[in-house]
Amino acid sequence: TQRPDSAHCHGADLRETAQLKALADAAWHRWGQLDGLVNNLLADYLVLDLCNDKGLLCGKILADLGADVLIIENPEGNPARTQPPFYKDIPHTERSLSWFYFCSNKRGITLDIAREDGKEIFKTLVRKASFVVESFHAGYMDEIGLGYTMLSQINPSLIMISITPFGSKGPYCDFQASDLILEGMGGLMSVSGDSDRAPLRCTTEQWHLGAVDAAMAALAAHYYRGNTGRGQYIDVSIQESLLWGMQVYAFWEMTKTRYKREGDRTSRGNISFKVIWKCSDGYISWRIFVAAMGRATKALVEWMDEENMAGNLKETNWENLDMNFLTQQDIKHWEELFAHFFLKHTKSELQREAVKRGLMLFPVADAKDLIEEHQLKERHYWEEIAHNELGDNLLYPGAFLKSDTGDLAIRMRAPLIGEHNEEVYVKELGIPREELLVLKQNGVI
């Protein structure tokens, strides 16, 4: 029951030849030597990032960790530059806030890799690269002669990652997709929305989850390369990533029951709990917990009792209740009392007491609430980054984790179109300036 082999078998065979073995050994030697850079979790491995907006977060993660990520755009600019929102609402290829975020910490060059001259330059870069990550339609890199079979011959230790909606092969591999299609096909939508209306997606793209998983796979392959010198091809399916967002397939697997969306409620087995509650100035999220986490419910009831609003909730021993023996009728009665209590308090009162008393109650936050959230300020989450060409400093969401080794902070803003052409082509690849000019005039760069 092996999974289908997405590596092109040819490439795998070729890598066995003696000459390529020698190249792999040389590459392994190089991995062993990369010990000078101690300030980041990752060394400055060269990552060639060919992604559109579906895959950009993969390179961003590697860049935040310390890799040298080079985003390679068509001379007219990456289509992701047209993604809203825009700086001061002015649509422009140098003003997409989405691009700013997903390409921070990357350097940028322009190169038309579908043109012959572009391909040759790309191959030169591949010789120096540790990773290539792309999110074109399935099979595109093969179509233009830059598939893994070809690239692994140039650089046997290369790790190449393809991020596609449904995987690089298979019956749906050529399907057209948007974020809505993928949230549907991955099962995420089936667990969200009111029961009397259509299932719902998230209003901002969640297909980025595929790019996060791509970074995980890339680093696992990198660990293997560190031990063996061998590269490989990674085939990420965004549908599969969003399927992991579903988490509840065991209910079908074990009980053959469909897990239904219920709006402000959520079901576990035969019973459902209310999770979104109205308070006096907005919404909060909370649910009745029992057994191991029943002390949270108990603590809320104690607070209600202080305000004489607990009623007969006091009589229940929340920590001794077993989820498997609750009835919907009990829950309905309890929930009426809780709902009444929440309506008498504001979001911030409820949050404050929740922290103090351990209630496992959370505000339904919007962007403004998040910017003002004390916890994020205390942890220095937000980062202010200068955009000199806009004459402005912008506030960015910060690192996805903290460590005692280096800092995952934003070191540089996203590149302008072709910003590092000179640096990469002339200084690093040694292409003469005159030649660069010709390539620019021909629209290759």
Next chain:
Amino acid sequence: MAKALEGLKIADFTWVITGPLSTKWLANLGATVVRVESNKRLGLFRTYVPMAGGVVGVNRCGTFAEFNDSKYGMLLNLEHPQSRDVMQRLISWADVVVENFRPGVLDKLGWSYEELRKIKPEIIMARASMYGQTGSLATVTGFGTILQAHAGFTNLVGWPDRPPTGYSIAYTDTPSASYLAIGILAALDYRRRTGQGTYIDLSQFEAGLSLIAPCLMDYTVNGRITRALGNRHSYASPHGAFPCKGDDRWCVITVFSDAQWQALCQVMGEPVWSKELRFSTFLERKRSEDELEKLIAAWTVNYTPEEIMKVLQDKEIPAGIVREAYDLLDEDDQVEYRKSFKPLNHVEIGPFRYQLPPFILSETPPEIEKPFPCLGEHTEFVCREFLGMPDEEFVEFLAQGVFE
């Protein structure tokens, strides 16, 4: 086949979803993962739902099964004074210690990063928690199902005319599990280059925010608060989920260009209404979106979502099915082609399909090695084979109640 993480050893002190899912992926990639539990304080999912065959038992929960295959399971009561001895060996054995208890819990039991480093200076300690290890909310207890509300997701899933709904799952747990694995793998690269260990502090709250970053920047830069739009999209029309033939079956259709709109009209058989001025351009369709959605729904309701997906995809119009667990597991051709699930027999619950990580690695494909462990199933095996503990010593610890 070779395994990507062959030889990597992980001592796993995790529970619920984020931690276990993260170490499950690492196990699927070839790491040796020892999940440490105690029946003095059973993990939530040991007693959760669903229970196989409706029979309650610590080795029967399907939700536990989902996140714990391919691991070894051992019992160790960290509150027992002599557990220290076993812990020292476990830490000496491990490359990575992973935990996602409430910040402070492990430290109180005597296992802070400093303590771990005394035993093994190059240890990697990866910690995940709701809000991170520091800050005034650090010790708040919680759950991904409701943390998604604070992390901004709930507010972005909903209808403009109704309260938001969010996802009815622990949404932030999934990206957090990926980010935790990413941190561990990056720390291993750092250790290879420098010989040094690392301390990782992952806040599920912060990790989740990366998936709504453009909305956050729209506020920090433009002062705009993004509100849930139902299924609509400011660049596309129609863009939604539409009812189909069957019991609560839905298809999804998105039209981003005039060419796709023309193709959709053709597939629908060029109905008279589709020629009306109010649907002739993108902006017109946007203005009349309520009516447009009703007319499209009146067409889709005559077909199954499978039929809609096929006829529209044939014309290169992005379309799909609102999948649920049952059709993903049993009817999705792509999931079947990629063998995204693997059935294995478990000694107590029998056959169960375990989900593979969402990627295929050509040289070192992830694999489901074994079903989830019964509580304490490998205690003796781990002590003898991994920790090199002599039998007499094991029996003595056992008698003293260390392995409970």
